[in-house]
Amino acid sequence: MTFKLKQTKEQREEQCTHPNLEYDRLKKGPEESRRGKKQTKIAQANKSINRNLNVATREIRRMPSRVSRAAYYLGKARATMTDIAGDEFEEKVSTETNAKWTTIKFNCPDCGMSGEIDVVTDQGVVKECKVGTIGGLVSQFKKISRVAPLILGGSPTVHVAVPSGNGGAVRRAFRQAGSPLPSNAIQEH
8 A cells, every 4th residue: 555645835836847837927018007006005005094093083082982993993004004014115125126027926827836026126136025924934935036037037036125124033034944045135125
């Protein structure tokens, strides 16, 4: 009797050569559309945050007994702020690096791998932007490193972009995963 071990999703992705990789077109029109969608998403999120903060303030002013209702709206505002922080940071990095391409979504129908390249600078450097928690960053970095050459051609350099002061945490995460990065592969913005 033989047993066949089931492969994990990550193992399937690592073994696949991604011959049918699908990704967003790298042309000026689609790029402008991607940037416009991101800016619209950020603007809508900021409106939502302001609306929830205004409602929370109004509830507290009306009647102090409505603190729980105000807390609900403050919680909604905070959740939206957390959700949008990554998009705002990607926008900051793309501006600082004169990004040529942003938010390139990709999918491999053969192994099920999917994801997004956050920023490609005008020099061809790929930036994986990370704000907040760094869980899953190591596997995400490896995935981006595998698909970037297929999408961009050649052998593009891949960096992790983090807010100022967060580089040490990223270095530790990679060291703990047994995948230390060169010091120049982590860049603070």
